[in-house]
Amino acid sequence: MEKSEKLAGLTLLDPWDWPEDTPELLVDALTDKSADRESRLMACEMAGDLVVMSDDMAERLLGVATDETDDEEVRGMAAVALGAALEYVDVEGFEEPEASPISEALFDKIQETLHRLYLDPKLPKLVRRRVLEASVRAPQDWHEEEVASAYASKDPDWRLTAVFCMRWVSGFHKQILEALRSDDDNLRYEALNAAGMWGLSEAAPVIEMILHRWKDKDLSVVAAAVDAAPFVMRDEAADLLQPIRDECGEAD
Numbered sequence: 001m002e003k004s005e006k007l008a009g010l011t012l013l014d015p016w017d018w019p020e021d022t023p024e025l026l027v028d029a030l031t032d033k034s035a036d037r038e039s040r041l042m043a044c045e046m047a048g049d050l051v052v053m054s055d056d057m058a059e060r061l062l063g064v065a066t067d068e069t070d071d072e073e074v075r076g077m078a079a080v081a082l083g084a085a086l087e088y089v090d091v092e093g094f095e096e097p098e099a100s101p102i103s104e105a106l107f108d109k110i111q112e113t114l115h116r117l118y119l120d121p122k123l124p125k126l127v128r129r130r131v132l133e134a135s136v137r138a139p140q141d142w143h144e145e146e147v148a149s150a151y152a153s154k155d156p157d158w159r160l161t162a163v164f165c166m167r168w169v170s171g172f173h174k175q176i177l178e179a180l181r182s183d184d185d186n187l188r189y190e191a192l193n194a195a196g197m198w199g200l201s202e203a204a205p206v207i208e209m210i211l212h213r214w215k216d217k218d219l220s221v222v223a224a225a226v227d228a229a230p231f232v233m234r235d236e237a238a239d240l241l242q243p244i245r246d247e248c249g250e251a252d
Contacts, residue, residue, distance in 0.1 A: 003029055004039045011042070015051040023052045027060050030078065033070065040074045048081030050088060053101035058085060062113055065131070076130030079117075082110055083137040087168075090138035111138060118146070129161045136165040143169045151175055156184070163190040167197045180206045185218040192221065196228030204233045211240045 006025055010018055029035055029043035044064070047057055064070055064078035085101045094104045102110075114135040117123055123131070132150070136143050147169050151162035163179045166172040167190070179191035180203055192210075195203035210217055210225040217225075226244065229237040 003032075003035060007039055007042050007046070010046060015046075015049045018051065022046075023054070023057060026052060027057065030064060030074075031060055037071055037073060040071070041077050044074060044077040044081045047078075048084050050084055050101050053085045055103050055106045058082060058102050058106055058110060062110060065127070066113065066117060072124045072126050075124075075127045079114065079127065079130045079134045081134075082114075083134040086110060086134065087137035107138075111135065111140065115140070115142065125157070129157065133161055133164055136168045139169050144171055147172065156187075160184075160186055160190060163187055163194060166190075167194040170198075173198065173200055173202070176200060177202055185221050189218075189220050189224045192224035192228045196224070196231045199231045201232060203228070204236075207232055208236070208240060211244065214244055 003025070007029060010022065010025075026043045026047045030040055030047055032040070044061065046052070047061055061078045061081050065075050065082070067075065086107065089100055089102060089104075089107045092100065094100055097103070114131050118128060118131045118135065120128075132143075132146060136147070143165065147162050147165045150158040150165070151172070153159060153162075159179075163176065166176050172194075176191050176194045176198070177200065179187050180195060182188050182191070192203075192207070194200075195207070207225045207229050210222060211229065214222045214225075222244075226241060229240060233240070
């Protein structure tokens with residue numbers, strides 16, 4: 001069976017049902033520069049799942065992300081794939097090392113490497129954005145200034161990255177609320193995620209409007225509003241969400 005077919009087969013399974021040799025398959029695919037881009041992107045994305053994450057997997061992803069000769073999209077995806085492990089460790093710590101997907105030494109190495117990469121002026125824009133998006137999953141002191149700078153940029157891609165990062169980096173409630181009023185659905189989607197993460201009650205009017213007019217809104221925006229509502233407007237969320245559940249056939 002072709003490597004791409006095996007990878008496609010994995011997408012049909014829940015991660016905890018992946019075969020025992022999945023880590024080897026993913027490492028082989030994500031490090032094979034002769035493989036097609038889509039297969040490598042798929043492998044990088046799946047390699048970020050905590051089910052298969054390990055020091056070895058993280059080292060492989062970090063190696064791809066730092067390889068100047070590699071494809072920009074693949075490098076970016078490899079960086080992003082490190083995010084879940086960084087966040088897990090940042091939240092859970094190392095009191096139970098055997099439960100951690102990566103070691104403390106590698107956690108420190110990833111943070112240091114991503115910071116160094118981000119500061120490299122020669123780093124392609126896409127890779128630099130993805131490096132910031134990955135690194136904020138375990139926030140550090142340097143992130144606040146860089147996220148603020150990205151949001152102040154006139155480049156819509158950097159502004160999108162900034163609002164994504166605001167889900168993890170504190171101190172940007174005003175900017176999140178501002179982004180909620182954007183006409184850009186992608187920006188609004190990220191702002192809704194951030195508003196839900198921080199439980200911003202000031203976001204309630206926008207979320208209420210989206211849920212009342214959900215049939216006219218972008219589906220991803222509606223989904224983000226549905227997810228954010230219970231954290232932003234705890235008392236009113238159930239009544240707002242019930243009509244959507246009823247019409248979509250998802251009522252309990």
